[in-house]
Amino acid sequence: MGEETAFPVIQTERLLLRETIEQDAEDIFAVHGDPDAMRWFGTDPLPDLAAARGLIKTFASWRLDENPGTRWGIQTRQDSRLLGTCGLFRWNPAWRKCMIGYELAAHAQKQGFMRETLSAVVSWGFEHMALNRIEAMVHPDNLASLKLLRQLGFVDEGCARQAGYWRGQYHDMLQLSLLRNEWPANHLR
Template sequence: MTNANAADVPAERFPSLATPRLTLREIAPTDAASLLAIHGDREAMRWFGSDPITSLPEAEQMVQTFASLRKPPVLGIRWAIERNQDRRHIGTCGLFRWNRNWKSCSVGYELARDTWGNGLMTEAVGAALTWGFESMALNRIEAQAHPENAASLKLLQRLGFVEEGRQRQAGFWCGEHHDLVQLSLLRYEYSNGRKQ
C-alpha cells in the first residue's frame, strides 16, 4: 500500500500511496482549479471547518499551505486524492498537528460532492492512517467532526475511531460557532482491527 518509511517523513521525496481505486499523491499547483471547485462548493464545505473559498488565488494559496506542512519542522502531510479510473483529482486527506513527543496528530479530509457515497474516502483515509502509524510512529490519531455530519462520523467509526466527547463551540466558520465531536484511534486498536 505504501512506498515510504519513517526515514522519508522529513525527506524531499513525497510518499505516494496506492489503494485499489485511488492514488494519494503530492498536491501540485495544477490542482488549484479542482481545489477551488471542491472548496468553493458551500454545501460540500458545510462541515469542513473553514469558509468556502471563492477565487483561484485562494486555491493556489491552499496548495502552498498544504505543501508547507512538509517543510521543517514537519507538521504533517496532505495528499491529493486522485481517482485511478480517470486520473481526476477528487479531494485531499492528511495528517496534521503532529506532536512528536506525544506521538499524536489529527486527520482531516474532504471530497468532491459528486463522488460521495462510494467508499472512496474510507480507502483514502485508511491508507493515510496506515502510513501514519507505520511511518510517523504515531500512537494516537485524533479527529473532530460536526455533530450533524453523519457521513463523517460514520466514516470515522467504520475506521475504528472512538468517540470521546463533545467540544462546545470549539469551531467557528461561516459566521457561526459550532460544537465538534472529538474522536480518536489508538495504534493498538487499529492494529487489532486490521487483524480481524
C-alpha cells in the same frame, strides 16, 4: 517530516494518493469553493482560484513546518482529476499523535473512496510517523463522516463546545480518536 523528502505517494486498489500541485487548483476550488461541500470542513469556502492556489501552497508547507503534516490529493488510478484531499496534520512527534482531516467532491461520494483513503492514510501514519493516536474533530451534524470514522474504529471522546468558528458562527465539535492498538494488524503493512 521536518526535512525535504520525496512526497509519500500511496496507492490503493482504486486510488492514487499524491501531492497536490498547482495544476490541481481548479479541482481544489471546485470542492473548497463550494459552500455546501465546506459546510462541515471548518473553514469558509474559498473565494477564488487564487485562494485555491494558496491552499495548495499551504498543504505543501506542512511538510516543512514545526507542526508538520502531509496532505494527499485523492484521485482514481485512471484519472488525474482530484476527488478531494486527506491529511494528517498537527503532528506532535513527542506525544506520537496527530489530527486527520479530509473532504471529497460531491460527485465522488458514496463510492467508498474515503473509506479506502482513510484506511491507507491511517495505516501510513501508524507505520511511518510512529503514531500512537490519531484524532478527528467532526461537526455533530456530519453524520456520514461520524459513521465512517466509527466504522473504522475511531472512538467518541466527547463534545468540544464551540471549538470551531466558520461562516460567522461558533460550532460544537465531536472529538474522536483511534489508537494504534485498536487498528487491526492486517491494516498495517
